[in-house]
Amino acid sequence: AWGRSGWGFGELVRGYTPSDPTRYALRGLNLSRQDDGSLLVNALLLFGLEGLDPLELERRRQEAALEAERVVAFLREKDPLLFGTARLAQVAPLLYIRESRHLKALYRLRAEEVLLGKDFPDAVALGAYPLDGQAYFPGETPYLLGTPAPYGVPFRTLVPREVANLLVVSQAAGFDSVAAFSARVVPLQMALGEAAVVAAALLRLAPQAGLERVPMGTFQELAASPNALEALRKRLLERGGRLSSREKGRAETDRPGYREAVSLLRRGLFAGPYYLKGTLGLSEPILLGDFLANLEHYYRAKGPEERLRVVLKARELYREELHKPLRRPLLNQILQALGESPLPGEGGVSRGEAAKLLSRLLP
Structure with missing residues (x-):
């Protein structure tokens, strides 16, 4: 609380x-x-x-x-x-749609750009909320993919590719579904709403502001103009906006499993605890609960049912270990129950190793 x-x-x-x-x-x-x-x-x-x-x-x-x-x-x-004395006064006038369609924008914000805290030259707001998502199926384990380093949201994510005179500010903007796990939240959307209003004012006043010799006619033109974007960001900063952060993420591009981890993350299949901030944590041990959550999410959506039953049974039998590092002998028991080959080696299982394994198990 x-x-x-x-x-x-x-x-x-x-x-x-x-x-x-x-x-x-x-x-x-x-x-x-x-x-x-x-x-x-x-x-x-x-x-x-x-x-x-x-x-x-x-x-x-x-x-x-x-x-x-x-x-x-x-x-x-x-x-x-x-x-004891509670009563229902009313319900919200509209349902909160956590996930549906997303805008075909000039730029699509990716999950790894959120998690690793990417900065953008046209960033008009700053986000940092955890990558969490609710169940898509009854009984499903919620999604948690780690906590981002502060990341910029490009103005281009608000601009449709083809429709003029429109900016889209909501969780339906140009975000990947997993990126929207973080970018959906109200404080960030308020900042993006302010950026959209300032952009609209700049577009209307462009000739007087001296941004372009020829007035810009569309938001697409504004998004392509370095001078206009500089003016937009300057006005947002003057209004108290935060567009960058000294805190940076750690990409780990040289670690084994990086490519597989990014691919899994984009699909919501590379779970990570809150304390993994701004990193995929490829050298960290993977937790049993995170490993099983990835399998569960995939098998609930894709099947087969037999594999889902194995995963759910493992969660039940080893619920006291869900927040502990996955032991290799236990992993190999699970793989055997799934009809898969064991993972060779000794000691614990790193998140990088798990990424390579999951990439094979969850095509």
């Missing part, structure tokens, strides 16, 4: 049974106390939505309101001291 906010409470929500487990799940609570004493709760996950159908989204929102009533009743019974 911090101030008037709190998060976690995994034990509190354990035991909740949704009305339809294929459509709903209750995750750990994110809480925020308001000035009037009410409590905002972010915890209910919805599965199987079509993010571009407004009628379906509204129907599912209304159905989710009924599920929220069940959640409140569960919390009242589970912890009467905290929630």
